[in-house]
Amino acid sequence: MSPPALTRGYEVVIGLETHTQLATVSKIFSGASTAFGASPNTQASAVDLALPGTLPVLNRGAVERAIRLGLAVGGAIAPLSIFARKNYFYPDLPKGYQISQYELPVVQGGTVEFHLAGVPHSVRLTRAHLEEDAGKSVHEGFEDCSGIDLNRAGTPLLEIVSEPDMRSSKEAVEYAKALHALVVWLDICDGNMQEGSFRCDANVSVRRPGAPYGTRREIKNLNSFRHMAQAIDFEVQWQIDQIEDGLQVHQATVLFDADTGETRAMRSKEDAHDYRYFPDPDLPPLVIEPAWIERVRGDMPELPRSMAGRFEREDGLAAADALVMTQSLAFARFYESVKAAGAPAKMAANWLMGEVSRRLNAEERGIESSPVAPETLAALIARIADGTVSNNGAKQVFDELWMFDPSRDAVVPGEVLTSSAPFSTDAATAEVDAVIAAKGLKQLSDSSELERIVDAVLAANPKSVDEYRAGKDKAFNALVGQAMKASKGSANPAQLGELLKKKLA
Amino acid sequence: MALNPNDVSRIALLARLELQPSEQAAMLVQLNGFFDIVERMRAVDTTGVAPLYTPLSAVQDVALRLRDDAVTEVVEREVNQRSAPAVEAGFFLVPRVIE
């Protein structure tokens, strides 16, 4: 590993704890619905409210999703894991303890890989454990009170804990993005960060290179990548300031204020650091048989890593490019659809990394909502290949297609990727040709017409002809330029060059 | 090892109990009386013995039984909140929580 870049002479050390809401229909320990947005406490059952006499029963679907993640990151699935009680008092925690996993988590180890500026990174995972989400405290609209809504209480969470392997906010964000893409790819989490389905806590510390780890502060509940970067950057500067001022950094839980862009220590949970963990006597050990793991493995989609490997092997893509193609399941499926519609792999990849990504990023939209269907892109690429349109011309055609694609409104996210309808290859080709014609971008490949232009240019520029013959290559370019001009830029450059050389020979 | 008044205060806070001075004093005596009989237990050599967290695992393997992922609960908020000390607009009310 190359030595990490320093901030004001300090090395930044970051570890992430990610709370992933598992996409089950019912809660982890009760049969209540997990649907988001219901009116307060209408999805909190007797068990979720911790009414006297209630007991937890574990949801198989939550365990299955944990196994998926474990297999995807190459972690070990614990044949036996234990649920423990994490005891602390808080109004959004109905039982006065959270059922979590402590000593024996369901997933142990594993890695998450990503590229940053073309450099491959691998972040080690410590563990991933199952636990229940807490409810929500609402402060607005109550007179010196908070309102407690326990609909979210008992929603299954997979807490994915990384090693302190990240050295900058950029790395932390890239790791989080890669993990986010993975859990969505695996279909274990809806990935909706606005609704809190994917929340990160960042443990941040700084140290002089080679020194032992500094004291870390934990930034809670980062639910957007942008906030994560801001919060970590602010926190790093704050910690360095402290140290530079000869002050100490004390271990603390801090919150990020998106308005001020600052982090501040939480005032609640002061004494909550003695959680009195002990195995939950209501829940015997969770046993996961190898056969179950194999069943889950069988139901999993091809993983990004193996798919990227396939793209390198079979399509001859560079490692970095293959990684871009597998940034999400939707992106990979789009790429495969473009290939399926006849486009050469490398050209398909280049267009996806170039124009398509540029457009998607500009409009901050996912590829599943691309107005240009895979078949249409393939047809355009075909027209470049057969010389009908130049690369530059194709870009203009693409812009046109993007803006005015008739499918624009018809696109149903996901749909267009799996089925080639509504576009047959022919329809797509017709559509592309129409735009080429309308914009007059068709290249001039008619040799007799070209010959006429070339003869005229040669006749009109004897000086350049002589200079070329005298060995001045510059002169040749001048002649090409003249001819292009004469053809109003529609001449096929390759054909034109050949013809000129022949005539000047 | 005997507990001191600070231990009692610390534990009471952790347990969210508020003991009156008299209670506190009596509690200290009783807890220390209790931990005297516990000392005998601590002396026993239990190396290599697995803890018995759930009784039946003394004679058989006990594995957690799982339920299928299905919505089986119909929540009746009014009934569930019948014994709630303070409710407003479906929320349970507590003194303002400061984060």
Place this chain on the structure above:
Amino acid sequence: MSARPSALHECSVTELSTMLAAGDVSSTELTGHLLTRVAAKESLGSFLCGDPELALQHARESDERRTRGQMRGVLDGVPIAHKDIFVTTDFPSTAASKMLAGYRSPFDATVVAKLKAAGTVALGKLNCDEFAMGGSNENSSVRPALNPWDTSRIPGGSSGGSAVAVAARLIPAATGTDTGGSVRQPASLTGVTGIKPTYGRCSRYGMIAFASSLDQAGPIARSAQDCALLLNAMSGFDACDATSAQQPVPDFAAAVRVPREGTSAERPLAGLRIGLPQEFFGAAVATDVARAVRAALAELERLGASLVDVSLPRTELSIPVYYIIAPAEASSNLSRFDGVRYGHRAADYTDLLDMYRKSRSEGFGPEVKRRIMIGTYVLSHGYYDAYYLQAQKLRRMIADDFQAAFAHCDVIAGPVAPTVARKLGSQSDPVAEYLTDIFTLPASLAGLPGMSVPAGFGQAGMPVGLQLIGNYWQEAPLLHTAHAFQQATDFHLRVPQGF
């Protein structure tokens, strides 16, 4: 030698079942009669609440089922009552705690629902030590229940109200719960029969949790035969309790009747090996109790059983082990009582922390606070290994000791409690009180079935119980043995003066 009972309230469940089926009595008449007795004997403090109208309505419904020939079984129409540790929709559910005064549960405990489905008529909820913590019923936040054999004495606990109601012939049977002896000890101190089945036999769903790895429901009645009928209805797998066992439930009532192979009418227990742990017969036992238990054992021997010496070497250690594990689990189980969603909330408080501390301090009684403090301490940072983990390891050794003993015997026998019922208010040292649980704690820690059988009388004419402990899922042999004993003795038929 059971004498023909003169009055309805002296009839056993078995007798009432027959009379109801034959139409000799209606459930309405029976229920009415017992409701009158409950009201008349209110001073015993066995009931915390009831609903006569509702009870009579359920009785009428039972009678209608009978006339339509749609009886729900042998218990249809039989009046009972539930320990107030079970949550019920028909009555408040308070665990005899100020914390839950007036609490109404939106659902019935599984055991309550099963007994309802069997047609029993619940008269109300029964007194107990607060949150089932105690062995005297003096820890009830409402009032102590009184021992009908001597109302200046404790009935035992925590299921004291259940034992008193049955002993005083107010109801033929009641539900109870047993965590460290809470069914067996009060049964013993009031001269009735009670059984705690194997951990996992009865669902814990709807039992207000004290110590989750120890809590078990169990019936208290006049005889082993009646306990068997109740246990049949209470037992069985429940998907709502992850610790409920998927274990076939035998017909306990049949097991009680059917003679064991190779036995005779005179020697119904021939071939049965009864193990006597030497540790259960030491100095800890009062002489009057020892004498009664020895006599009972001699009777069992006369009935064909053979007595063998066994050892449970860690019997004394079970006290600290239990009083580490149970409070630890309790401290966590009782954290939900925070005055937010239900239960007591202090009138004045400055902020959230203050609300928590005031509400809980006002809502919980001294013994509950004591156990919460012990449990919180032993789980707190730096002490877990020394206390909780060590206790759980010793718990396994205690369970292993039982398996070693059962290699030499079918049933283990001994006293339930070291002494007969003490006087009310005569014990001010809580730790000294813990020591009296010594004989019931080992079976609880191991999760084994145990029962108390009226075995005679001791000092001041107070009842003494014989404890029988079986191996896992072996409730039937316990009930069979107890039944054989009760066929040959009449201790379980003795009625306290004035009842």
